[in-house]
Amino acid sequence: MSDSPKMIFVNLPVADLAKSKAFYEALGFTNEPRFSDDTGAAMVWSETIFVMILSHEKWKGFTDRPIAPATSSEVSLALALGSREAVDAMVEAAAAAGGTADINPVQDHGFMYGRDILDPDGHVWGPFWMDPAVANGEAPVPETSL
Amino acid sequence: MPQMIFVNLPVTDLDKSKAFYEAVGAANNPAFTDDTAACMVIEEGSIHVMLLTHAKWAAFTGKTIPDAHTTAQVLLCVSADSRAAVDGQVDKAVGAGGKADPTPTQDFGFMYGRSFEDPDGHIWEVMWMDPTAIPAGEPAEASA
Numbered sequence: 001m002s003d004s005p006k007m008i009f010v011n012l013p014v015a016d017l018a019k020s021k022a023f024y025e026a027l028g029f030t031n032e033p034r035f036s037d038d039t040g041a042a043m044v045w046s047e048t049i050f051v052m053i054l055s056h057e058k059w060k061g062f063t064d065r066p067i068a069p070a071t072s073s074e075v076s077l078a079l080a081l082g083s084r085e086a087v088d089a090m091v092e093a094a095a096a097a098g099g100t101a102d103i104n105p106v107q108d109h110g111f112m113y114g115r116d117i118l119d120p121d122g123h124v125w126g127p128f129w130m131d132p133a134v135a136n137g138e139a140p141v142p143e144t145s146l
Numbered sequence: 147m148p149q150m151i152f153v154n155l156p157v158t159d160l161d162k163s164k165a166f167y168e169a170v171g172a173a174n175n176p177a178f179t180d181d182t183a184a185c186m187v188i189e190e191g192s193i194h195v196m197l198l199t200h201a202k203w204a205a206f207t208g209k210t211i212p213d214a215h216t217t218a219q220v221l222l223c224v225s226a227d228s229r230a231a232v233d234g235q236v237d238k239a240v241g242a243g244g245k246a247d248p249t250p251t252q253d254f255g256f257m258y259g260r261s262f263e264d265p266d267g268h269i270w271e272v273m274w275m276d277p278t279a280i281p282a283g284e285p286a287e288a289s290a
Contacts, residue, residue: 079149124207
């Protein structure tokens, strides 16, 4: 029996659940009401990729480690998108929905294009596009890229 | 193109972390690996972890790196196919130098979750859910 595809749930603490829910919807996530209440919301990116945004109170039920300040970053979450235009559209949507655009220099390597944004709580996301031939391994990763 | 996520994590010792992630079942993709970064595949074509040295990380962001052993900004949770697989993955993490159960075990019968910590303190939860217990797509009142 083959294993079913693995799913990932990225759990993030947020200060204002309604605001964050609207932010992630603006980015293109879909809310799943069956796994949402007034302490957390499941935001669906795909059949296997989910973001769980959790109120600070709910978050404390999962870990007693304090939330690191937004001036620091434990993780950066990169999402592969279908085109350069889709990357730009997500960055614009983020800026319009309470996030911050282009916290880092735009990465434009020709075969790869990425921009980094912050959500309302300072969590780092990096929408990017990569030439499918490179992503699929049909073309080599250009030498200068890594 | 299938939807893909790359979880970028800063690590202090790339070789050690690469070995750790391999031990818990992630395959290294050498095409996106060098001495500053390692691409670890959790699910081919959809879920990847990029381990980055602190020097590489600093090239991407001016934010400081918090101590993940004492603070947390994210809890990463991946699914497993059975309760035994959950326990097995935590055991593998411990065998590779990770720490078991930094967060409380969740056991609700139809759902079972445990966690482990990677060498840098990043927390991963492993969760099994009984597929038959997941509500169907239709609202409950419509399926009665």
